[in-house]
Amino acid sequence: MPLAHRRDAIARVRQWFESEWPAYYGPGGPGDAQRDLLAYAQQDALPFGLLAVLDGEPVGFAALKREPFPTHPQLTPWAGAAVVLPAWRRQGIGRALLDGLAVQACVMGFDRIHCATATSASLLLRAGWDLMTTVEHEARATGIYVKTLAVSSAVGSGWQAGG
Numbered sequence: 001m002p003l004a005h006r007r008d009a010i011a012r013v014r015q016w017f018e019s020e021w022p023a024y025y026g027p028g029g030p031g032d033a034q035r036d037l038l039a040y041a042q043q044d045a046l047p048f049g050l051l052a053v054l055d056g057e058p059v060g061f062a063a064l065k066r067e068p069f070p071t072h073p074q075l076t077p078w079a080g081a082a083v084v085l086p087a088w089r090r091q092g093i094g095r096a097l098l099d100g101l102a103v104q105a106c107v108m109g110f111d112r113i114h115c116a117t118a119t120s121a122s123l124l125l126r127a128g129w130d131l132m133t134t135v136e137h138e139a140r141a142t143g144i145y146v147k148t149l150a151v152s153s154a155v156g157s158g159w160q161a162g163g
Helices: 002-021 032-039 093-107 121-126
Strands: 047-054 057-065 080-084 114-118 130-135 140-148
Touching: 002 032, 002 047, 002 057, 002 080, 032 047, 047 093, 057 093, 080 093, 093 114, 093 121, 114 121, 121 140
Parallel strands: 080 114
Antiparallel strands: 047 057, 057 080, 114 140, 130 140
16 A cells, blocks of 8 residues: 555654664664655655555555666666565565556556666566666675566556555
8 A cells, every 4th residue: 555545654664664774774874764754655656655564564665766776867767665574574575565566657657667676686587577787786786677567567466565
């Protein structure tokens, strides 16, 4: 479900961001998780946040954003800021969030979305993304992926990012 529908979850997701990316969102880091999440709490515009909810409880989050990846500033939008609570990983929630972002990107009129990752290549490949290239970013090999959107992108994996 859009984060805009569950603004009460922002404080909880902020804690996830600070725990998952302490160098960026933690004390002394350059990021501001609260500010970013408030920006993601829009209904039909970028940046857009998608919350995965099971039995009324948030268990994951992902965003669709315009900010470019440094090596590919010409591409937009980007899937990112994805986190699933450790107890819920490897159960299809990450895939459902990616599928939900694809649907939202279609609704917004985009015909493709991109993602840069050094850690989630297998998830993206299983979800039908294509590797465009690999670049060095922050001393890590990082894949730049693209997902071409079509009507089939609107069909989820059976699990719904919502609740």
